[in-house]
Amino acid sequence: MLSKKNLQLNDNGDLHHLLAIEGLPKRIIERILDTAESFVGINEREVKVVPLLRGKSIFNIFFENSTRTRTTFEIAAKRLSADVVSLDVARSSTNKGETILDTIANLTAMHADMFVVRHSESGAPYLIAQHAAPHVHVVNAGDGRHEHPTQGLLDMFTIRKYKKDFTRLTVAIVGDILHSRVARSQIHALTTLGVPEVRVIGPRTLLPADIERLGVRVFTSLEEGLKGVDVVTMLRLQNERMNGALLPSASEYFSRYGLTPQKLALAKPDAIVLHPGPMNRGVEIDSAVADGKQSVILPQVTYGIAVRMAVMAILAGSAR
């Protein structure tokens, strides 16, 4: 099997696929963030389109449903003048027995230039990247519990906008770390960019056993973990976790791990609050925090377009 780390880069060390933040050099993360900065201005113009990817065909293939992420990738591709087709594969031919690689081969035969892939299985975008034609680029839009790299990058972009210098920050990630690809991408991005202290906060049942290996500090008390932090990322609590033995109830979760104004007051006064969406108000986050002045949840959505434009533009310019 090909190395996961090398698969993302071409022989010149440029980004060819975006599959994970893990293993991405700092210079590549910074280049994506810097390029995204230029795209923010494009998105604020009356004409929100540049001709950079004219003639390129981008296929969004979502084996797992996600209206929001798919929409932001669609908007980003359209603002680069690419032709974009979104396939809801969760409801189509794979249900008729077609394998992932056959689906990809068929779309490549239609002259696809880039695939944006979401899949419930960790590693599915790697499988596609390994078998893709040399000119084809693959973007991981979330794979199982593994990674969601563009979310991690837009979180970094947002943090940099408000906090400038990563090397002085304490960042807390709160909630279901165990099942969260967002948490994993964010932890790798934060440590690569030099954040000295990354904390994960959650109930034992939702923390991976070996999480310290990633260089994070573990807290099971929200109050303890929030003390003095600059950035708080609240993760979405997926309802299906309630059905198992992992959690007692949504209301008990909220009382222990929900972010309320009182708990947020334990963080630094200028701390910012992130959430990858969609939010469960009253489960992981109180409405007063979600809509409060420390919340940067909507700017995250806005910056997400610029970051995805930057990723697609950089990938399309890389040859193998």
Place this chain on the structure above:
Amino acid sequence: MTMTQTNQTLPDAEALFADLKAQMAPAIAFNAKLVGVYSGGAWLADRLAAELDGEHEVGYIDVSFYRDDLSTSGLKSNVRSTQISFSVEGAHIVIVDDVLFTGRSIRAAINTLFDYGRPASIQLAVLVDRGGRELPIAADYVGAPLIVSRDLMLALSKSDDGKFALTTEPWKAH
């Protein structure tokens, strides 16, 4: 002043700048907007706006998102933000660049401007015209024509005290 030289001896960029400014002073509208193409053109636009009479607002264009060579050259690693803070609609605009060569950057700059609005007019001012055009584009104001080997990249540099100089180097392979 006509300077036609080889790349061994490059002309004094400050003298070319004075010449360019002298051509523009009587010709451009008193409120013409100066739009510099990063990076050399941006420096020139700043200097021209400071030294020319009239009210010349300045904008900056990075043409990376409008280039036609993404597939062959990739995206430049240090893309800067295009900044056009004035209304392009109905404005008289002078695009300012350091070196006019194939004309592709200027084509991209014109396209960029039109995504901000419909200008009344667009003119082009360049410090150096090195020939080699691949598009039907000509400058209205030229510091000097200059013959440089196609193997060399010609660009403007700016010293710490703000003085301009021309430099050549081999093209950077991507």
